[in-house]
Amino acid sequence: MTDKGIIMSFQGALAQSIIVEIGQTLRRKISAQHNESLSERTKLVKHVFAIFVELAQNIMLYSAEQEIDISGKHSGVGLLVVSETHDRYCISSANRILREQREHLCRRCESLQSLSKEELRRQYNERRRLPRSTDKGAGLGLIEIARRSDSPLSFACVPLPEHTHALFMLSAYIDKPRHSLSSPTI
Amino acid sequence: MHDLSIPSSSTTPAITARVQEGFVEIAGESYPENSVEFYQPLVRWLQEFMTTQKRHLTLHLRIPYFNTSSSKCLLDMLDMLQSYHYISGGAVEVTWWYDEHDEDMLESGKDLSENLDLKFVLMPYTGS
Numbered sequence: 615m616t617d618k619g620i621i622m623s624f625q626g627a628l629a630q631s632i633i634v635e636i637g638q639t640l641r642r643k644i645s646a647q648h649n650e651s652l653s654e655r656t657k658l659v660k661h662v663f664a665i666f667v668e669l670a671q672n673i674m675l676y677s678a679e680q681e682i683d684i685s686g687k688h689s690g691v692g693l694l695v696v697s698e699t700h701d702r703y704c705i706s707s708a709n710r711i712l713r714e715q716r717e718h719l720c721r722r723c724e725s726l727q728s729l730s731k732e733e734l735r736r737q738y739n740e741r742r743r744l745p746r747s748t749d750k751g752a753g754l755g756l757i758e759i760a761r762r763s764d765s766p767l768s769f770a771c772v773p774l775p776e777h778t779h780a781l782f783m784l785s786a787y788i789d790k791p792r793h794s795l796s797s798p799t800i
Numbered sequence: 801m802h803d804l805s806i807p808s809s810s811t812t813p814a815i816t817a818r819v820q821e822g823f824v825e826i827a828g829e830s831y832p833e834n835s836v837e838f839y840q841p842l843v844r845w846l847q848e849f850m851t852t853q854k855r856h857l858t859l860h861l862r863i864p865y866f867n868t869s870s871s872k873c874l875l876d877m878l879d880m881l882q883s884y885h886y887i888s889g890g891a892v893e894v895t896w897w898y899d900e901h902d903e904d905m906l907e908s909g910k911d912l913s914e915n916l917d918l919k920f921v922l923m924p925y926t927g928s
Contacts, residue, residue, distance in 0.1 A: 630833040634810050652901045652927075660865060660904055667831050667867050674833070739915050742875050746836075754868035 621703075622696045627681035627689040628674040637666055640696060644703070650791045658791060661762040662696070662703055665786045668755040669707040670694055677709040678779055698790075702764070706785040716771045716780045723784070726756060727766040734761045764789040801852060804845045812838055813863060817845050819853065825860040826874075831867035839873040846877060850884045857881065857890060862897035862925075864905055875912065882918050893919045899927035 622640055624632070645659050677690030692709030711719065729737065738757045746753075760767055765787040772781045804817035813828030824846070832838040849857065859881065866874065878894065885892040894916075896909035906922065913920035 630811065638810075653903065656899070656902050656927075657904060660902070664865065664867075671831070671833070671867060671869075735911070739911060742872055743915070746872065754872065758868045 618698045618700060620695060620697045623694065625693045627691050628670055628677075628694075629683075629687075629689045630674065633667065633670045633674065636670070636694075637663060640666055648791065654791050658788065661788050662705060664762050665705045665759050665788070666694070666696065668759050669705060669784065669786075672755050673707060673709045676711075678712050678715075679710040701790055703788045703790065704785055705788070706783065708781060708783040710774070710779045711771075711782045713773075713778055713780050716782075719782060720769065720771050722756060723767055723769040726760040729760065731761065759784075759786050763787055801845075801848050804841060806841065815842055817842065817849075819849065822849075822853070822855050822857045823860075824857065825862070827860075827862040829865045830863055830870035831865065832870070835867070835869040835873045839870075839877065843877060843880075846880060850880075850888060850890060854888065854890055857884075857892050859892065859894045860897065861894065861909075863908075864899060864902065866908070871908075875915065878912065878916055878918065882916055885918060893921070895921045895923050897923050897925050900924040901927055 621643060622636060624636055641659050641663050644662055645655060648655050648658060650658075673690045673692035673694070675690060677692045679691040680688045681691055682688055690709065692707060695704075695706045697704045697706070726734070734757055738754060738761060741754055741757060744753075756767075763786040767784060767786055769782070769784045772783070774781055801819055803819055804815060806812075806815040808814035808828040811829065811831050811833075813826045813830050816825045816827075817823070824842070826842075830838075859878075861874070863870075863874075881892045881894075884890045894913075896912065898905040898909055906924075909920075909922045913922070
């Protein structure tokens with residue numbers, strides 16, 4: 615048993631209400647899959663949820679593809695997938711970015727890949743003190759995702775046929791608690 | 801000035817602020833679409849309190865989960881209260897409540913307290 619498949623996927627315009635719905639379902643599903651101690655389950659569910667929220671709100675606010683509803687409200691368009699293998703969860707996102715954001719974003723992800731948990735914690739705390747770059751986010755999302763992950767982030771930027779945009783994909787991994795691996799599934 | 805009472809929603813905490821007692825509580829998860837906008841009424845309330853009341857203020861925070869944008873808002877508010885504590889002479893005390901089964905919630909409190917110079921108490925509670 616190496617591949618258990620997709621737990622949840624969403625493609626389209628991400629409004630806050632959709633993020634809430636999917637997020638709650640995700641928490642329930644993952645919590646129901648585990649019977650470890652309360653502390654371990656809390657941690658696991660919280661880490662998956664925290665990464666999901668940061669990726670989803672990132673698409674909602676910053677995707678280069680935006681949908682506008684009748685009230686004039688913008689929602690970013692993108693793809694979110696939560697999948698699992700026997701020993702870990704994978705939370706992935708994909709969305710359009712402007713071509714000129716490509717290099718900066720990739721450099722940022724690369725720099726986070728090599729940092730230890732302690733270095734990530736320090737960088738999070740330093741960056742939290744900086745003035746906001748936009749009024750919506752604090753630029754902390756990627757660090758938070760890396761902090762909650764059990765393996766380095768994997769990412770890719772793919773050029774799109776139109777020269778103005780690229781596709782940005784990011785995956786974060788969370789290990790399942792060890793002893794849940796050997797116990798039989800009921 | 802008036803007391804402040806904002807009920808919780810699925811993505812925002814309940815906020816209670818009482819002038820006479822110098823009491824502020826933020827309780828619940830925080831991941832609104834726009835954190836700056838959500839915390840604006842509390843920021844204004846705190847600013848008014850600091851300029852007109854000149855009294856002690858106790859802040860109770862019980863926030864099981866917050867997104868990064870809310871995290872920035874929290875630190876900004878606490879920074880503001882730190883200035884009030886040292887420059888304006890208003891005594892500020894913060895209690896960070898954490899679920900005893902939630903090590904991340906404890907760590908979030910530690911992260912904040914290490915970045916501040918305020919009386920900051922970490923207090924466990926038993927989760928439901």
